[in-house]
Amino acid sequence: MAIYALYIRFTDNEERRLETRPVHREYLKSLYDSGKLLESGPFTDDSGALIVYESENLAAAEAQFAQDPYSIAGGIVESVTFHEWNRVFPPRA
Numbered sequence: 001m002a003i004y005a006l007y008i009r010f011t012d013n014e015e016r017r018l019e020t021r022p023v024h025r026e027y028l029k030s031l032y033d034s035g036k037l038l039e040s041g042p043f044t045d046d047s048g049a050l051i052v053y054e055s056e057n058l059a060a061a062e063a064q065f066a067q068d069p070y071s072i073a074g075g076i077v078e079s080v081t082f083h084e085w086n087r088v089f090p091p092r093a
Contacts, residue, residue: 001054002006003038004061008070009048009078017076023069036064046079058082 012019031037031053038052055061061082070076 001056002058002061003056003085003087004053004058004084005066006051006053006061007048007081008051009080010046011075011078014046016073017070019027020069020073020076027067027069031064052085057082058084 028037028040028051035073036055038054040049040051042049051065053061053064055064065071065080065082070081
């Protein structure tokens with residue numbers, strides 16, 4: 001398994017994002033409960049968010065994000081960049 005950090009940049013469509021937020025968070029919780037989401041949260045300046053997935057490979061991480069309500073709704077995400085990440089701390093169990 002690999003870890004992917006997603007840098008998500010939001011559009012200026014705050015209304016659409018806020019309308020979609022509850023189902024987006026439900027989706028993230030389902031990923032967390034299944035062990036596929038390590039961390040997530042918005043940046044304090046509201047410009048975007050960071051999501052950290054544990055996935056089999058890049059294609060699986062991209063597929064997870066493609067199913068995210070923020071991605072499906074359209075008009076919320078300006079861009080998303082996937083970075084494979086080497087977590088040092090805390091060490092994997």
